[in-house]
Amino acid sequence: MSALLEVENLRVSFPTRSGVVEAVRGVSFTLGRERLGIVGESGSGKSQTGRAILGLTPPHATVSADRLVFDGIDLLCVSAKERRALRGKRIAMVLQDPKFSLNPVMRIGDQIMETLAAHGRGTGAEARRRTLAMLEAVQIRHPERVFRLYPHEVSGGMGQRAMIAMMLVAEPDLLIADEPTSALDVTVQLQVLSILDKLVAERGMGLIFVSHDLRLVSSFCDRVLVMYAGRVVEEIAADRLHQSQHPYTQGLLNCLPKLGQSQHPLPVLDRKPEWAA
Amino acid sequence: MTDALTISDLVVEFDDFRAVDGVSLSVREGESFGLVGESGSGKSTVLRAVAGLAPITAGTIAVGGETLGRTRSKDFYRRVQMVFQDPYGSLHPRHTIDRALAEPLAVHGIGDAEQRIVKALEEVGLGTGFRFRYPHQLSGGQRQRVAIARALILEPKVLLLDEPTSALDASVQAEVLNLLEEVRRKRGLTYILVSHDLAVVTHMCERLLVMQHGKPVELLTSADLAARRIETPYTRELMVASEGFKRGA
Ligand SMILES: Nc1ncnc2c1ncn2[C@@H]1O[C@H](COP(=O)(O)OP(=O)(O)OP(=O)(O)O)[C@@H](O)[C@H]1O
Ligand SMILES: Nc1ncnc2c1ncn2[C@@H]1O[C@H](COP(=O)(O)OP(=O)(O)OP(=O)(O)O)[C@@H](O)[C@H]1O
Ligand SMILES: [Mg+2]
Ligand SMILES: [Mg+2]
Numbered sequence: 001m002s003a004l005l006e007v008e009n010l011r012v013s014f015p016t017r018s019g020v021v022e023a024v025r026g027v028s029f030t031l032g033r034e035r036l037g038i039v040g041e042s043g044s045g046k047s048q049t050g051r052a053i054l055g056l057t058p059p060h061a062t063v064s065a066d067r068l069v070f071d072g073i074d075l076l077c078v079s080a081k082e083r084r085a086l087r088g089k090r091i092a093m094v095l096q097d098p099k100f101s102l103n104p105v106m107r108i109g110d111q112i113m114e115t116l117a118a119h120g121r122g123t124g125a126e127a128r129r130r131t132l133a134m135l136e137a138v139q140i141r142h143p144e145r146v147f148r149l150y151p152h153e154v155s156g157g158m159g160q161r162a163m164i165a166m167m168l169v170a171e172p173d174l175l176i177a178d179e180p181t182s183a184l185d186v187t188v189q190l191q192v193l194s195i196l197d198k199l200v201a202e203r204g205m206g207l208i209f210v211s212h213d214l215r216l217v218s219s220f221c222d223r224v225l226v227m228y229a230g231r232v233v234e235e236i237a238a239d240r241l242h243q244s245q246h247p248y249t250q251g252l253l254n255c256l257p258k259l260g261q262s263q264h265p266l267p268v269l270d271r272k273p274e275w276a277a
Numbered sequence: 278m279t280d281a282l283t284i285s286d287l288v289v290e291f292d293d294f295r296a297v298d299g300v301s302l303s304v305r306e307g308e309s310f311g312l313v314g315e316s317g318s319g320k321s322t323v324l325r326a327v328a329g330l331a332p333i334t335a336g337t338i339a340v341g342g343e344t345l346g347r348t349r350s351k352d353f354y355r356r357v358q359m360v361f362q363d364p365y366g367s368l369h370p371r372h373t374i375d376r377a378l379a380e381p382l383a384v385h386g387i388g389d390a391e392q393r394i395v396k397a398l399e400e401v402g403l404g405t406g407f408r409f410r411y412p413h414q415l416s417g418g419q420r421q422r423v424a425i426a427r428a429l430i431l432e433p434k435v436l437l438l439d440e441p442t443s444a445l446d447a448s449v450q451a452e453v454l455n456l457l458e459e460v461r462r463k464r465g466l467t468y469i470l471v472s473h474d475l476a477v478v479t480h481m482c483e484r485l486l487v488m489q490h491g492k493p494v495e496l497l498t499s500a501d502l503a504a505r506r507i508e509t510p511y512t513r514e515l516m517v518a519s520e521g522f523k524r525g526a
Contacts, residue, residue: 251448262480
């Protein structure tokens with residue numbers, strides 16, 4: 001299988017007043033037309049890895065890699081303009097915080113209509129009809145009502161689904177979804193995942209699924225990268241995640257409360273310096 | 278035993294949309310009560326109505342046996358505090374942690390701010406080294422600890438917790454849940470906790486209410502849920518969904 005994305009020795013660092021923060025420290029992986037999960041604790045570099053692939057790293061940070069190739073295109077060499085064009089059409093990212101990435105002074109429906117227009121996929125009544133269909137596709141009840149609401153008037157999970165609907169408009173070849181379902185109840189979560197699943201199975205989209213939710217990742221993805229302190233400490237088949245031998249992965253799994261088991265207080269992670277080495 | 282909080286036939290409408298449609302529940306003093314249910318089913322709105330942040334169309338809310346009126350007094354916020362769903366939005370980006378914690382004290386004219394701030398930070402496991410940082414210099418978990426510290430600093434009796442850990446990773450979630458249990462035990466607090474994670478709710482709460490479309494669906498104990506003694510199809514659906522993704526399902 002030819003790879004859709006090849007990442008070799010990716011590094012992202014931020015200069016700060018108290019020294020350089022190395023957010024991503026030599027991450028390598030390849031992605032086919034499959035579901036790749038990225039898990040790891042807060043601050044381990046998951047979002048910055050996704051942003052670097054997309055070209056959305058803050059300008060004051062430094063990105064380097066030995067290889068960063070998307071579908072035969074060397075992302076390290078293309079112009080900023082080509083990169084933007086790729087980002088609009090072929091590579092998309094659902095950002096971690098929906099309330100942050102939606103325009104607060106624009107109605108939900110108008111934002112999706114604008115995205116449709118930007119992709120030449122209809123304007124006016126046609127765009128309106130499509131927008132309502134997209135809201136329905138992400139399981140939003142009363143799409144007519146939600147169309148007219150501003151971001152602060154929708155629930156946490158509704159905002160998140162509006163973001164997903166906007167990304168789906170672009171029909172990307174590669175979707176980086178950063179915590180796309182963290183605010184959704186479990187039933188809606190599964191419905192949204194099955195939309196993403198179909199895009200991978202039927203359209204051959206490549207999906208990078210960033211999540212804190214180990215249970216979800218192990219049941220939904222094909223492969224999982226486990227990140228710690230800017231590095232990949234383990235790569236494992238998703239359905240084998242629960243048998244992981246790595247103490248960090250095991251530690252993360254042990255922290256989870258489990259239905260029907262009572263454990264007070266919950267175990268917390270005892271971080272070892274050698275994991276970061 | 279007295280009820281810390283009683284909600285009777287609560288209705289909340291936005292224009293002509295019913296976000297909460299006849300919810301009743303009572304939470305005993307010192308109890309931790311869970312709210313779960315569909316996204317958009319009105320969980321946050323129930324908490325916001327208690328906190329005086331959503332319009333109450335009908336029904337009553339009583340705290341400590343006292344029925345609340347239309348507006349919330351200053352004294353109310355000394356007894357009831359809320360931790361919001363969104364850890365990014367709940368702290369002012371240009372205010373230091375110190376200022377975020379000092380503000381409620383100033384509003385309520387409480388003295389010895391210095392001592393209380395140091396104690397509050399300590400209680401949530403943040404050293405004083407964090408005191409003069411800005412929110413963007415903290416991780417998501419650290420921000421959520423600050424939000425909890427800010428709610429606790431007025432020494433309330435009731436804490437309304439809206440998805441306090443859904444934005445946090447497994448290890449930080451465990452730390453925050455342990456912290457919440459510890460302060461509840463120490464101070465005899467009463468919680469209402471909203472979460473879409475059934476394992477989190479059963480870990481933290483004795484009883485829970487399942488909601489859908491603004492309506493209560495089923496009231497059950499965590500023990501019942503864990504043992505799958507479930508009465509309604511929707512709760513059963515939630516249970517099945519919480520087992521993870523099933524391809525081709
Ligand atoms: N603008 C910045 N300046 C300095 N450091 C930064 C900046 N943005 C991110 N970082 C640091 O980069 C590291 C990786 O951050 P990243 O957002 O990728 O974490 P994450 O794994 O996505 O965490 P979370 O699960 O909390 O979203 C963190 O230590 C973070 O503090
Ligand atoms: N200010 C508002 N104006 C209009 N509608 C609102 C407003 N606030 C909430 N709603 C509506 O009330 C309903 C319930 O929202 P609420 O935030 O309580 O849901 P929730 O159960 O907390 O969902 P989630 O799990 O996604 O956070 C939603 O349909 C929402 O659009
Ligand atoms: Mg992130
Ligand atoms: Mg909510």
